[in-house]
Amino acid sequence: MMFTILQKVAYSGLLLLAVIVLNFFLLHAAPGDVADTIAQSMGGADAETMERIRADYGLDLPLWQQLLEYVTGVLHGDLGYSFFFNVPVTELLLERLPATLLLVITAQLLALTVGVLLGVISARRPNGLASHFVTLLALFGYSAPVFWTGIMLLIVFSLMVPIFPVAGMSDATLTGGWWAHAVDVAHHLVLPAITLASIFLALYSRLCRASMLEVLGSDYIRTAKAKGLSEGQVVVKHALKNALSPVVTLAGLQFSAVVSGAVLVETVFSWPGLGTLALQSIIARDTPTILGILFFSSLVVVVVNLITDMVLRLIDPRIRTGVA
Amino acid sequence: MTDFATPVPPEIEQPRAPLAETTEMFLHNHAAVAGLIVLVLVVLAAIFGPSLYGVDPYEMVWAPFTPPGSEGYLLGTDYLGRDLLAGILAGARVSLTIGMAAAIMSVFIGITIGAVAGFFRGWVEEVLMRVTEFFQVLPTLLFSMVIVSLFGASLPVITVAIGLVSWTAVARITRAEFMRIRELEYVMAARASGAGNFKLIFRVVLPNALPPIIVQAALMVGTAILFEAGLSFLGLTDPNVVSWGQIIGSNRPYILDANYTVTLPGLAIFVTVLAISLVGDGLNDALNPRLRAR
Numbered sequence: 159m160m161f162t163i164l165q166k167v168a169y170s171g172l173l174l175l176a177v178i179v180l181n182f183f184l185l186h187a188a189p190g191d192v193a194d195t196i197a198q199s200m201g202g203a204d205a206e207t208m209e210r211i212r213a214d215y216g217l218d219l220p221l222w223q224q225l226l227e228y229v230t231g232v233l234h235g236d237l238g239y240s241f242f243f244n245v246p247v248t249e250l251l252l253e254r255l256p257a258t259l260l261l262v263i264t265a266q267l268l269a270l271t272v273g274v275l276l277g278v279i280s281a282r283r284p285n286g287l288a289s290h291f292v293t294l295l296a297l298f299g300y301s302a303p304v305f306w307t308g309i310m311l312l313i314v315f316s317l318m319v320p321i322f323p324v325a326g327m328s329d330a331t332l333t334g335g336w337w338a339h340a341v342d343v344a345h346h347l348v349l350p351a352i353t354l355a356s357i358f359l360a361l362y363s364r365l366c367r368a369s370m371l372e373v374l375g376s377d378y379i380r381t382a383k384a385k386g387l388s389e390g391q392v393v394v395k396h397a398l399k400n401a402l403s404p405v406v407t408l409a410g411l412q413f414s415a416v417v418s419g420a421v422l423v424e425t426v427f428s429w430p431g432l433g434t435l436a437l438q439s440i441i442a443r444d445t446p447t448i449l450g451i452l453f454f455s456s457l458v459v460v461v462v463n464l465i466t467d468m469v470l471r472l473i474d475p476r477i478r479t480g481v482a
Numbered sequence: 483m484t485d486f487a488t489p490v491p492p493e494i495e496q497p498r499a500p501l502a503e504t505t506e507m508f509l510h511n512h513a514a515v516a517g518l519i520v521l522v523l524v525v526l527a528a529i530f531g532p533s534l535y536g537v538d539p540y541e542m543v544w545a546p547f548t549p550p551g552s553e554g555y556l557l558g559t560d561y562l563g564r565d566l567l568a569g570i571l572a573g574a575r576v577s578l579t580i581g582m583a584a585a586i587m588s589v590f591i592g593i594t595i596g597a598v599a600g601f602f603r604g605w606v607e608e609v610l611m612r613v614t615e616f617f618q619v620l621p622t623l624l625f626s627m628v629i630v631s632l633f634g635a636s637l638p639v640i641t642v643a644i645g646l647v648s649w650t651a652v653a654r655i656t657r658a659e660f661m662r663i664r665e666l667e668y669v670m671a672a673r674a675s676g677a678g679n680f681k682l683i684f685r686v687v688l689p690n691a692l693p694p695i696i697v698q699a700a701l702m703v704g705t706a707i708l709f710e711a712g713l714s715f716l717g718l719t720d721p722n723v724v725s726w727g728q729i730i731g732s733n734r735p736y737i738l739d740a741n742y743t744v745t746l747p748g749l750a751i752f753v754t755v756l757a758i759s760l761v762g763d764g765l766n767d768a769l770n771p772r773l774r775a776r
Contacts, residue, residue, distance in 0.1 A: 184628060297760070302752045305712060305715050306730060313744075414622065417624070421621075421716075437716055437717075440627060440628075443631070452621075452624050459621065
């Protein structure tokens with residue numbers, strides 16, 4: 159087991175290395191280089207100065223050497239310098255990362271809990287009201303553009319009925335202890351998290367319903383019922399435990415989609431995370447920053463995939479022992 | 483009385499053409515048919531709407547934020563006084579075209595990679611599936627944002643940016659189908675009778691692998707439309723071409739004054755994608771009758 163985990167970690171490392179290499183080539187494919195950016199910020203430079211800047215930044219070296227330097231740089235946490243924000247990219251990203259993580263993880267957990275709950279309820283009565291609700295929800299979650307869902311929630315719950323704040327992550331004028339701040343952030347988080355969860359909630363509840371229906375029909379469930387266990391015990395302890403692993407697998411696979419969705423949701427709610435930063439840096443043509451975001455978010459996805467894998471091993475002994 | 487002398491021949495049920503059976507199954511699914519009707523209407527509106535309505539979506543025709551229904555402007559005007567209905571009709575063209583083109587591209591890439599991986603197995607499969615996983619790790623929207631920002635926000639670049647990141651699901655499905663079908667007897671028979679790899683892949687295995695791929699391709703058009711809407715909502719689109727997402731994005735700062743400029747184009751996206759997914763579900767049931775029990 160230890161070996162397979164190490165294997166997974168090594169493989170994830172390779173995936174990230176591939177992202178770094180891709181980033182390097184994208185950086186090179188982009189029109190203009192660092193020297194151009196610097197010259198621009200200085201208000202123009204002659205050919206000699208340009209040459210000197212290029213030499214300073216190693217841009218006159220052969221491509222493979224530049225690639226090597228770029229990769230070692232990234233591995234040491236150096237993602238370049240943002241000439242637009244005037245800080246090292248890594249510093250900038252680390253500052254924005256917590257907001258995105260908070261949003262993404264809250265939304266994912268919300269979607270999973272509510273999705274599994276709806277899935278279980280509707281699986282117990284396949285033709286009941288909850289079941290139809292799950293079908294409707296699934297159609298809505300799949301078809302509505304997430305940024306539009308966000309704006310609609312904003313119109314209803316911030317403008318028409320002002321329960322939740324319109325934008326941002328915290329109230330700048332707020333005074334009080336950390337508890338007051340935590341409540342304030344949570345208050346700001348409600349609408350963005352619900353919006354982002356709305357896409358995945360439907361997916362999880364639908365899969366959970368299908369997988370519960372399959373498990374509930376199996377022999378060992380009948381045995382459990384025949385033993386005289388209560389309905390709740392059978393559903394939660396026997397059925398759900400086995401029905402959960404496809405849902406967790408899907409949740410792991412979906413994580414890069416969650417991060418993508420977060421870009422749109424952050425933009426709608428002016429959430430100060432990596433997504434809004436991505437848009438800002440694209441508008442400012444700040445290539446190192448946007449590529450840094452691509453790398454950071456891939457890193458988050460890879461780490462979450464590893465965690466998902468561990469969770470699956472915990473809840474599903476078949477994977478742990480390699481039987482399945 | 484029955485005439486015993488001439489026995490009535492027992493009725494033999496004729497095997498029906500698969501296409502007819504699929505069509506019939508599809509038509510029995512009311513939701514799918516409704517989706518198809520809506521979809522046809524949307525396509526017709528996109529093709530004939532702009533010339534029938536005859537209002538320039540780029541021209542200022544009335545005071546900004548004229549509410550829907552007033553002064554003959556059916557859906558009102560946006561923050562620049564442009565006719566919203568004209569914008570939605572013109573946007574339908576862009577959204578549908580990019581959605582279709584990007585879906586075709588991603589289905590093409592996905593089938594190629596999935597077919598080669600599932601057919602040849604071995605190290606080829608290993609390499610191709612690693613590439614697929616790589617694309618699954620990259621947050622798709624961010625990657626397309628990078629591509630669009632580096633290579634310019636023109637419609638072809640946007641289409642490629644969407645197609646390039648959306649093929650992984652098709653590749654996985656195709657590979658699974660190929661792995662299953664390549665072991666079947668008729669494939670072995672075709673191989674024994676001298677069919678080459680190319681013929682085996684495209685003439686023998688692929689036609690039989692198509693049903694789930696068709697369903698995925700249908701859903702893919704919806705995903706691509708949502709994707710394009712997302713990009714143009716962020717402003718990463720050709721600024722001179724009106725599209726649904728772009729209308730929403732550019733009118734978003736004014737939702738306090740006029741929320742219909744955001745609500746209505748979003749509704750257009752929602753209804754279109756909903757219709758596509760209903761059709762996709764219907765196709766799924768019709769093409770995989772065994773799964774209907776679910």
